[in-house]
Amino acid sequence: MDRIDQKILDLLQGDATLPIAEVAEQVGLSTAPCWRRIKKLEDDGVIQRRVALVDRRKVNVPMTLFVSVRTTRHALEWVDDFRRMIADIPEIVEVWRLTGDVDYLLRIVVPDIDAYDAVYKRMIDRVELADVSSAIAMEELKYTTAVPTGYIAKTRG
The missing domain is CATH 1.10.10.10 (Winged helix-like DNA-binding domain superfamily/Winged helix DNA-binding domain)
Known part of the structure; x- marks a missing residue:
């Protein structure tokens, strides 16, 4: 490139x-x-897909929560169950496996706290979680889907 x-x-x-x-x-x-x-x-897979970015407020999911999940189980069977659970819950829009004290960080979008409570109950009904800690985002200061391209290795003229 x-x-x-x-x-x-x-x-x-x-x-x-x-x-x-x-x-x-x-x-x-x-x-x-x-x-x-x-x-x-x-x-080459550099452009993975082209999508429409939807204004979440206009489709009635204005609340964003960041949910930290810890587990005491690290067996492949548990991970497979966890992957299926997060795939089945559309309100979970991002999931990251982390190093440190927290095992997973989820970004969840919902209309309100009652909807989050329903998502939480669906989660704990599907997989065993040792600890779940939620933080409600108060203000979005920056959001982008664009990644920086300044690090692309120059291999052609």
């Missing part, structure tokens, strides 16, 4: 609906070579 690929990625991360002709113009290519670069980025 080179600086042109980086520019393409930056543009598409900002708006994946940009016409190829516009992307090509902004990166200094004609349409066909630009399309080939985008296709290669997709084929």
